Amino acid sequence: MIGHPDGRGVAASERPAIAVIGGGIIGLAIGWRLAAAGCRVDVFDAGRAGQGATRAAAGMLAADAEAEPGEQALLPLNRLSRSLWPAFAAELEAASGLTVDLRWDGTVQIALSADDTARLRHHHAFARSLGLEQHWLTGAEALRREPHLRPGLGGALFSPGDGQVDNRKVAAALVVALRRAGGRLHEDRAVEEVVVERGRATGVRVAGTLHRADRVVLAAGAWSRRIPGIPPEALPPVRPVKGQMLALRMDPAAPLLRGVVWTPTAYLVPRADGRLIVGATVEERGFDDRLTAGGVYALLDGVWRALPGVEDLPIDEMWTGLRPGSRDDAPVLGPCPVDGLVLATGHHRNGILLAPVTADAVAGFVLTGDLDAAARPFTLDRFRECAA
Amino acid sequence: MDDTLTIAGRSFRSRLFLGTAGYPNRRVLLDALAAGGTQFATVSIRRISLDGDAESLVDVLTGRVELLPNTAGCTTARDAVLTARLAREALGTEWVKLEVIGDRDLLYPDVEQLLRATEELVADGFVVLPYCNDDPVTCRKLADAGAAAVMPLGAPIGSGLGIVNPHAIAAICARSPVPVVLDAGIGTASDAARAMELGCAAVLLNTAVAGAHDPVRMAAAMRDAVTAGRAARLAGRIPLRTGAEPSSPQLGLIGS
Numbered sequence: 001m002i003g004h005p006d007g008r009g010v011a012a013s014e015r016p017a018i019a020v021i022g023g024g025i026i027g028l029a030i031g032w033r034l035a036a037a038g039c040r041v042d043v044f045d046a047g048r049a050g051q052g053a054t055r056a057a058a059g060m061l062a063a064d065a066e067a068e069p070g071e072q073a074l075l076p077l078n079r080l081s082r083s084l085w086p087a088f089a090a091e092l093e094a095a096s097g098l099t100v101d102l103r104w105d106g107t108v109q110i111a112l113s114a115d116d117t118a119r120l121r122h123h124h125a126f127a128r129s130l131g132l133e134q135h136w137l138t139g140a141e142a143l144r145r146e147p148h149l150r151p152g153l154g155g156a157l158f159s160p161g162d163g164q165v166d167n168r169k170v171a172a173a174l175v176v177a178l179r180r181a182g183g184r185l186h187e188d189r190a191v192e193e194v195v196v197e198r199g200r201a202t203g204v205r206v207a208g209t210l211h212r213a214d215r216v217v218l219a220a221g222a223w224s225r226r227i228p229g230i231p232p233e234a235l236p237p238v239r240p241v242k243g244q245m246l247a248l249r250m251d252p253a254a255p256l257l258r259g260v261v262w263t264p265t266a267y268l269v270p271r272a273d274g275r276l277i278v279g280a281t282v283e284e285r286g287f288d289d290r291l292t293a294g295g296v297y298a299l300l301d302g303v304w305r306a307l308p309g310v311e312d313l314p315i316d317e318m319w320t321g322l323r324p325g326s327r328d329d330a331p332v333l334g335p336c337p338v339d340g341l342v343l344a345t346g347h348h349r350n351g352i353l354l355a356p357v358t359a360d361a362v363a364g365f366v367l368t369g370d371l372d373a374a375a376r377p378f379t380l381d382r383f384r385e386c387a388a
Numbered sequence: 389m390d391d392t393l394t395i396a397g398r399s400f401r402s403r404l405f406l407g408t409a410g411y412p413n414r415r416v417l418l419d420a421l422a423a424g425g426t427q428f429a430t431v432s433i434r435r436i437s438l439d440g441d442a443e444s445l446v447d448v449l450t451g452r453v454e455l456l457p458n459t460a461g462c463t464t465a466r467d468a469v470l471t472a473r474l475a476r477e478a479l480g481t482e483w484v485k486l487e488v489i490g491d492r493d494l495l496y497p498d499v500e501q502l503l504r505a506t507e508e509l510v511a512d513g514f515v516v517l518p519y520c521n522d523d524p525v526t527c528r529k530l531a532d533a534g535a536a537a538v539m540p541l542g543a544p545i546g547s548g549l550g551i552v553n554p555h556a557i558a559a560i561c562a563r564s565p566v567p568v569v570l571d572a573g574i575g576t577a578s579d580a581a582r583a584m585e586l587g588c589a590a591v592l593l594n595t596a597v598a599g600a601h602d603p604v605r606m607a608a609a610m611r612d613a614v615t616a617g618r619a620a621r622l623a624g625r626i627p628l629r630t631g632a633e634p635s636s637p638q639l640g641l642i643g644s
Binding site for chain 2 (some may be wrong): 037068069070071122125126129193225237238239283284286287288325327328329
């Protein structure tokens with residue numbers, strides 16, 4: 001136990017020192033929680049905080065729409081974290097003085113052809129078997145919700161419990177909240193090595209200088225295997241999964257879309273300021289993060305097929321990001337064979353959604369040595385029993 | 389009873405080949421490959437990372453199954469030949485599942501380009517397994533060009549329609565000098581069994597497993613279906629009749 005949940009009364013030198021590798025939403029949220037609990041927190045990012053997968057994401061809190069076969073274990077974690085978002089967002093807004101635009105409009109998955117309808121009904125049958133709250137909408141009902149969608153829809157599946165948050169605003173708010181809680185953020189400071197002495201992580205080397213820590217938290221997203229010094233048995237099975245995205249600019253007074261819509265080939269996320277986020281490709285390209293003609297074409301084709309009115313909209317931005325994909329698409333949380341090294345990576349498509357539960361579980365583990373029951377199925381251990 | 393499949397001198401215990409795309413995640417893929425008992429899995433060279441990174445698809449599959457690179461996404465012979473060479477370089481295998489697509493919506497093969505690419509790759513030392521139409525003439529021409537097996541479609545890729553022209557598949561199997569691997573169209577286990585009953589040497593499928601509600605269970609079902617269909621083929625099915633033939637002897641019964 002190194003925890004001082006009321007650590008503010010403790011002399012600075014006695015408070016546990018935590019080094020967090022990675023200033024994405026996961027590293028920042030953990031750092032904020034630990035700093036608020038009285039730890040001495042240093043967050044290191046190789047670039048600027050929140051500029052990796054956190055910036056690239058769309059901010060969907062789509063625990064229900066995301067449910068996939070083989071991921072039944074992940075679903076409760078996704079749903080738990082979604083339920084934590086209202087309180088997390090409220091605390092974060094209060095701590096930072098910034099807004100994060102949390103909204104609960106649900107997700108509408110639409111079918112554009114008979115084949116799409118069959119596929120969506122197949123998915124609905126699976127979701128029903130999990131007991132998810134999803135409603136089938138006729139094409140007309142879907143059009144009443146979103147009148148600018150292409151007429152002649154083959155039906156839609158509505159997940160009323162899903163929502164969205166502006167992920168870039170969340171990152172900005174976390175930076176402020178971390179600093180206000182006394183945490184330090186070191187940008188453009190790549191961790192050159194995790195220092196492991198006699199099987200225990202004792203700090204990180206940054207710019208040639210050893211920075212000692214009682215705990216080191218690995219939250220480096222897609223780059224988590226690339227941090228030197230971590231023994232192979234402690235490396236999480238995480239790889240970069242490329243996504244290309246773009247944003248169109250709608251008239252905020254007369255937006256073409258009200259809530260989040262998934263077409264058969266793209267998702268559309270309207271923001272309050274009129275930005276319409278269109279995503280995302282899912283590509284196995286290693287660390288290649290270039291935009292491609294084919295990727296951008298697929299996104300534009302996907303949005304145009306569902307929402308023909310986008311033809312006249314200006315393109316605001318195009319970008320790519322690298323999701324940290326683990327072997328089972330679920331995060332890797334908590335202990336590893338190296339004492340003092342704590343994992344918080346591999347969140348794949350769900351990093352924004354899972355930030356609150358990850359922050360609570362990992363901060364709790366650092367403070368008490370106990371991993372919350374909700375996070376226990378997601379330790380590194382689970383990959384040992386993987387299919388041979 | 390030994391019933392090993394041999395293609396180009398290489399032996400296979402399993403007659404179920406699986407694709408590796410479209411699974412919910414890597415773990416489900418690995419579990420499905422194991423449940424299917426498959427030894428040979430296709431990977432799309434243009435859609436994976438060949439950087440040799442840890443945790444790349446190639447890295448994760450190596451040691452579990454043998455990889456059969458495919459040229460999915462190629463639309464010309466030139467494209468396909470370049471992609472096959474890239475695969476040979478990256479994976480160190482001469483084997484290639486040759487795909488040359490001529491229609492973006494139906495994903496039907498372009499026969500003319502496919503033949504050209506087959507000839508070129510065979511001349512370059514490749515073991516070529518072309519994905520082709522369910523046309524006996526095309527299949528014969530591909531075999532003549534040196535294909536190690538032919539892989540006719542049962543129905544369009546990903547359609548799950550099964551084998552829409554079983555007579556054509558049976559005719560191909562009856563005539564082909566090389567093994568016939570049914571590729572594309574399988575929707576459920578009975579389709580796979582049917583392919584084997586028609587005389588196919590193996591079945592290659594992907595979406596039917598990857599897109600099922602329980603991919604691992606469906607992979608096991610496909611394994612059993614392929615085994616059952618193969619056994620039924622070897623056992624020799626009874627002829628089809630229009631009238632009944634009683635299964636118990638009728639002669640000698642009182643009154644007959």
